[in-house]
Amino acid sequence: MMHQTIKRDGVETVGDPYLCLEGVNKKYGLVEVISNLNLEVRKGELIALLGPSGCGKTTTLRMIAGLIAPTAGRIAVGGRDVTHIAPHGRDMGLVFQSYALFPHMTVAKNVAFGLEMRDLSRAEIAQKVAKALAMVQLEHLAGRKPRELSGGQQQRVALARALVIEPSILLLDEPLSNLDAKLRDEMRAQIRDIQQQLGITTVFVTHDQVEALSMCDRIVVMKGGLIEQVGTPHEIYERPATPFVASFVGRTNRVKGKCMVDGGIQIGSSIIRAASVETPGDVTVMVRPHRILIDWDATSTGQGETANRIAASLSRITFVGDVIQFHFDVDGCEFIVEESTKKAQATHRPGEKAMLSWNVGDTLVFGADQ
Amino acid sequence: MEETPTSWFMRVTVTVLFLFLLAPVLLVFPISFSGDQVLAFPPSSWSLRWYDSLLENKVMMSAFLTSLGLATVVTILSLIIAIPASYAIVRLKVTGSEFLFNLFTAPLLLPTIVLGLAILIIFASIGFLATFTGLVIGHLVITLPYALRVLSVSLGNLNLACEEAASSLGAKPLVIFRRVTLPMMAPGIVAATALCFLVSFDEVVITLFLTGPRMTTLPVELFHHVESQADPLVASVSVLLILMTLGVVMIVDRTMGLTKAFVK
Amino acid sequence: MTTATFDLPVGSQKSTSAAGIAIALLLPIALVNAIGFILPVLNLARMSFNEALPGGGIADAFTVANWTGLLQDGFYIELITNSIVVSLGITLATLLVSYPIALYLHRASGAWRTFLTVLVISPLLTSAVVRTYGWIALLADQGPVANAIAAMGFQPPRMMFNTTGVVIGLTEILMPYMILSLMAGFGRLDPKVEEAARTLGATPFRTFRRVILPLTVPGIALGCLLCFVLAISSFITPKLMGGGRVFLLATEIYDQAIVTLNWPLAATLSMLVLIIFGAALAVYSRILRMIEG
Numbered sequence A: 001m002m003h004q005t006i007k008r009d010g011v012e013t014v015g016d017p018y019l020c021l022e023g024v025n026k027k028y029g030l031v032e033v034i035s036n037l038n039l040e041v042r043k044g045e046l047i048a049l050l051g052p053s054g055c056g057k058t059t060t061l062r063m064i065a066g067l068i069a070p071t072a073g074r075i076a077v078g079g080r081d082v083t084h085i086a087p088h089g090r091d092m093g094l095v096f097q098s099y100a101l102f103p104h105m106t107v108a109k110n111v112a113f114g115l116e117m118r119d120l121s122r123a124e125i126a127q128k129v130a131k132a133l134a135m136v137q138l139e140h141l142a143g144r145k146p147r148e149l150s151g152g153q154q155q156r157v158a159l160a161r162a163l164v165i166e167p168s169i170l171l172l173d174e175p176l177s178n179l180d181a182k183l184r185d186e187m188r189a190q191i192r193d194i195q196q197q198l199g200i201t202t203v204f205v206t207h208d209q210v211e212a213l214s215m216c217d218r219i220v221v222m223k224g225g226l227i228e229q230v231g232t233p234h235e236i237y238e239r240p241a242t243p244f245v246a247s248f249v250g251r252t253n254r255v256k257g258k259c260m261v262d263g264g265i266q267i268g269s270s271i272i273r274a275a276s277v278e279t280p281g282d283v284t285v286m287v288r289p290h291r292i293l294i295d296w297d298a299t300s301t302g303q304g305e306t307a308n309r310i311a312a313s314l315s316r317i318t319f320v321g322d323v324i325q326f327h328f329d330v331d332g333c334e335f336i337v338e339e340s341t342k343k344a345q346a347t348h349r350p351g352e353k354a355m356l357s358w359n360v361g362d363t364l365v366f367g368a369d370q
Numbered sequence B: 001m002e003e004t005p006t007s008w009f010m011r012v013t014v015t016v017l018f019l020f021l022l023a024p025v026l027l028v029f030p031i032s033f034s035g036d037q038v039l040a041f042p043p044s045s046w047s048l049r050w051y052d053s054l055l056e057n058k059v060m061m062s063a064f065l066t067s068l069g070l071a072t073v074v075t076i077l078s079l080i081i082a083i084p085a086s087y088a089i090v091r092l093k094v095t096g097s098e099f100l101f102n103l104f105t106a107p108l109l110l111p112t113i114v115l116g117l118a119i120l121i122i123f124a125s126i127g128f129l130a131t132f133t134g135l136v137i138g139h140l141v142i143t144l145p146y147a148l149r150v151l152s153v154s155l156g157n158l159n160l161a162c163e164e165a166a167s168s169l170g171a172k173p174l175v176i177f178r179r180v181t182l183p184m185m186a187p188g189i190v191a192a193t194a195l196c197f198l199v200s201f202d203e204v205v206i207t208l209f210l211t212g213p214r215m216t217t218l219p220v221e222l223f224h225h226v227e228s229q230a231d232p233l234v235a236s237v238s239v240l241l242i243l244m245t246l247g248v249v250m251i252v253d254r255t256m257g258l259t260k261a262f263v264k
Numbered sequence C: 001m002t003t004a005t006f007d008l009p010v011g012s013q014k015s016t017s018a019a020g021i022a023i024a025l026l027l028p029i030a031l032v033n034a035i036g037f038i039l040p041v042l043n044l045a046r047m048s049f050n051e052a053l054p055g056g057g058i059a060d061a062f063t064v065a066n067w068t069g070l071l072q073d074g075f076y077i078e079l080i081t082n083s084i085v086v087s088l089g090i091t092l093a094t095l096l097v098s099y100p101i102a103l104y105l106h107r108a109s110g111a112w113r114t115f116l117t118v119l120v121i122s123p124l125l126t127s128a129v130v131r132t133y134g135w136i137a138l139l140a141d142q143g144p145v146a147n148a149i150a151a152m153g154f155q156p157p158r159m160m161f162n163t164t165g166v167v168i169g170l171t172e173i174l175m176p177y178m179i180l181s182l183m184a185g186f187g188r189l190d191p192k193v194e195e196a197a198r199t200l201g202a203t204p205f206r207t208f209r210r211v212i213l214p215l216t217v218p219g220i221a222l223g224c225l226l227c228f229v230l231a232i233s234s235f236i237t238p239k240l241m242g243g244g245r246v247f248l249l250a251t252e253i254y255d256q257a258i259v260t261l262n263w264p265l266a267a268t269l270s271m272l273v274l275i276i277f278g279a280a281l282a283v284y285s286r287i288l289r290m291i292e293g
Helices: A057-065 A107-117 A122-135 A151-163 A181-198 A209-215 A233-238 A243-248 B005-032 B049-056 B058-090 B097-109 B112-126 B132-156 B160-168 B173-184 B186-202 B205-210 B218-228 B233-263 C002-006 C016-047 C065-072 C074-107 C110-125 C128-139 C144-151 C163-188 C191-199 C204-215 C217-232 C236-242 C249-259 C263-292
Strands: A017-028 A031-042 A046-050 A072-077 A092-095 A169-173 A201-206 A218-223 A226-231 A253-259 A265-267 A270-272 A281-287 A293-295 A307-320 A323-330 A333-340 A353-359 A364-367 C051-053 C057-059
Touching (some): A017 A201, A031 A226, A046 A057, A046 A209, A057 A169, A057 A201, A092 B160, A107 A122, A107 A151, A122 A151, A151 A169, A151 A181, A151 B160, A181 A209, A201 A209, A209 A233, A218 A243, A226 A233, A253 A333, A323 A353, B005 B233, B005 C074, B005 C110, B005 C128, B005 C163, B049 B233, B058 B132, B058 B173, B058 B186, B058 B218, B058 C016, B112 B132, B112 B205, B112 C249, B112 C263, B132 B186, B132 B205, B132 C016, B173 B186, B205 B218, B205 C249, B218 C128, B218 C236, B233 C128, C065 C074, C074 C110, C074 C163, C074 C249, C110 C163, C163 C217, C163 C236, C217 C263, C236 C249, C249 C263
Parallel strands (some): A046 A201, A046 A218, A169 A201
Antiparallel strands (some): A017 A031, A218 A226, A265 A270, A281 A364, A293 A353, C051 C057
C-alpha cells in the first residue's frame, strides 16, 4: 500500500540504494567463494539472487543476515554500517529453506518470539501476532505445534514470524523449494502480494529461474561467487550479458559460428545477422526456441530486412505437453524450435525441409572466449 | 528357509540360549519369596519374610538411601557439567574439540578395577575416602563421559537453522540457548539423566574402593552381603533394584516417546 | 549450505571473549577429569615404581623391583597366564553361545526383533552383583543345575568356588556385549547373499561356512576383543563365585590394594592389565587389517 512507486518490467525505478554490499569477499582458507561483490538494493525492492547451487547466493544472504562474517568488504543498511553487528542486532527477517520453526513452541509462540525479544507489552504482542497470522491466513492454527502443520502452512508461519518484527529487510532463502509445484505457484503470488503490501525491501535466494522472473523487480544472476548480470527480469531474459545467463534463464539454442568482417555471422553455409556486432572470429550464437518461425513451404521469400533465414531439415519431434519441440539440423548444428501444441501440426516427418526465420534483434551473439 | 530342519534346530538352540541368558535374573524373583532360612531353589516354602527383613535391616536401608541421594546428586551435577561442555565442544568448536571429547570420554576405556584403585590412592592422600564428596567425584568420573556422549550427539543433531532464526529475530546468545537450544535438546537430556542415574546407582567396583564402614552404597553392601552369606535377602533387594531400573526405563520410554513426537 | 558449519556468526568469532566463554564452559568437566582421571592414572603409573615397605608403607623411590619381582615370581607368572587363558576361554564360550542368538536376531524382523533385542539388552541394566547372585543360586551344590544332573543319573561336578563357576557366570554376563557386537558386524550380511549361495546349490552348512562366517568376521573380532578385555578386568563375578580359590588379575589387584595394602604391587598389576589391553587391541587391529587388506 505504501510503496507503490516501484514498477515492474524494465521501467527504471527511482530511489536511493537501501542495502549496499561493497567489495564483499568471503574466503574459506584459500578458497574464495565470494569475490568482490558489489550490489545495491533499493528501498521496497524485491531482488532475487539467482544461480545454480554453489554459486554463492546463500552465502551472500547469510552474510547480509550476519550469520557469516565476510572476509573483507562492507555491508550497510539505510546508510548504517552493519558489517560488524551481530545477527540479533541487525533487525532483519529471515525465512529459511527448512523454515526452522521452533518445534517446542506453538504457532502463536513462534510468531511472538521476535516481539518478546523486543520487550513489547503482552497486549501489543497478542495484537501483532493476530495481525501477522491473519495476513498469512493462519489465525485458526495459532495453538498448533509446527509438526501438526503442512509444509505450506509451516512456510507461512515462518513468513509471519519474520515479518511480524517489521524488519528493515526481509531475507528469503529458497523458501519455496520444499513445496510441491502447485503450492509453489500459490505461494509465489502470496509472497509477492505481501511484499508489495508492506513495501518491504526483500532479498530472495533461488535457483529457480521461473520464480525469479515472475516475482522479482530485479534479478542478480550469480555464478562461481561472481555476479554475472544484474537487471530486471525483462533485461535478463531479452539481453543476457553472458552465455551463462542466456542459458540459465530461459531455454535457448546454442550454436557455434564465425563472425565476419562485414558483421555477418556464418553458421554452416548460411549467413545471419545480429543487432550487435562482435569482433571478427569464433562466436557463440543463441536464439530462444519460441522466437523462431518455421516456414514449411521453404519456397516463400524473406519477410523483410529484419529477418534471418536459414535452410534446415527436420530430424526429430518431441511432444512436451504445452509445446511441441521441432529439432532441426542446420549443417550439423541442432536448432530446437517450439510451437504451441494448438498451432503445430504433427503431420511433419523427419527429413522434411523447412526455412527457419527470426528477427535480427532476437539473435544473441557472444565472443567465443565467454 | 522356514521349513528346513536347520531352522527348527536353530529355534530350539536359540530358545535354550535365551533361557541361559535370562536365567539368573529371572531366578531372583521366586527366590525373593522364599520362606527358607538359607538360599535354596526351589524354596521349600513361600513367604514375604525376606521383604520384611529387608525393611528391618538398618544397614541395607541406609545404604539404599545413600545410593538414592548419591545417584540424584551425581545425575544433577553430570547434567550441569556436561551440558555446557557439550555446547562448547559441538557448537563453539573450540580448537582441539575432538581431542577434548576423546579425553573427557577416556575414563570409560579403563577397567573399573584400575580406575578404582587409581582414585583410591589419590583420594586417600586428600582425605576423600568414605566421604560423600569422594563418592560424588568418583561417580562423576564415569557418568560424565556417558552424559557428554549422549548430549553431544543430541546437540549435533539439532537443526542449527532454528538457533540462527532466533538470532535473526533478535535473541542474544544466552537467550537462544535457554529458549531454543535447551528445550530442543530435551530428549537427549532425558536419556542422559536416566543413564547417569542408572550408572551411578549400579556402580560397584569403583565405589568398593571409596566406601568404608561409615559410608556405603546399596550395590556395595549387597556385594559384601553375598560375599559373606548367601541368603534370600539379596533376592528381595535384587527384585527391588530390577523394578526400579524398569521404572526408570519406562519413564524414559514415555518421555522419549513424547519428546520424539515433539521434536519430530 | 554445508559451508555454514565452519562459521560462527558476526560478533562471536573474533572477540577474545568467545575463547573465554568456551574455557569457562569446559572448566568443570576438565577439573573432574583432572582430579578423577588424569592425576590418579599418572599417579598409579608412578606408584608402580615406588617401593613397598612391610605393613603397608610406601617409600618414594624409583625402582623396577615391583616389575622384576612380578615377572620372577612363579605365583604371579601363573596368575597372569591363568587370567589370560581363562579370559580366552570365556571369550570363546561367549562367542559360541552368542552367535546363534545374534544370527537369529539379525534375521528376525519387526516387533519380534525389537522385543528380543530388549531381552538381550535388559541384563545389561541389571547389576552384576544381582546376576552373579542368581548364578550362585543356580550352581550351588544342592542347586537346580546339580539336581538336574543328578536326576539324569550323573555325578554332579562342583560348579561353585572354582573356575567352572566363574567361566559360566562371566560367559552369561558378557553375552549381551558379544551379541550386540556381532549384530553390528552382521550389518554387511545381506540375506540375498545367503539366498544366492543356496540357489547356487550350496548346502546350509556349506553356506554358513563359506559365505556367512567370512562375512561376519569383523563383528566376531570386535565382540571377542570386547569380551576378552571385560573378562580379564572383571572383578565382581570372580570374587563372589571364586570363593577366594580362583586367582585372577582383577581379584589380586583388589586384594593387594585393600587386604595386603601393597599399593605399589597393586599398581604394577594394574599397569599389567593395561598392557594386556594394548596387546589385545593390537591383535584386533592386525586381524581387521588382514581381512580387509
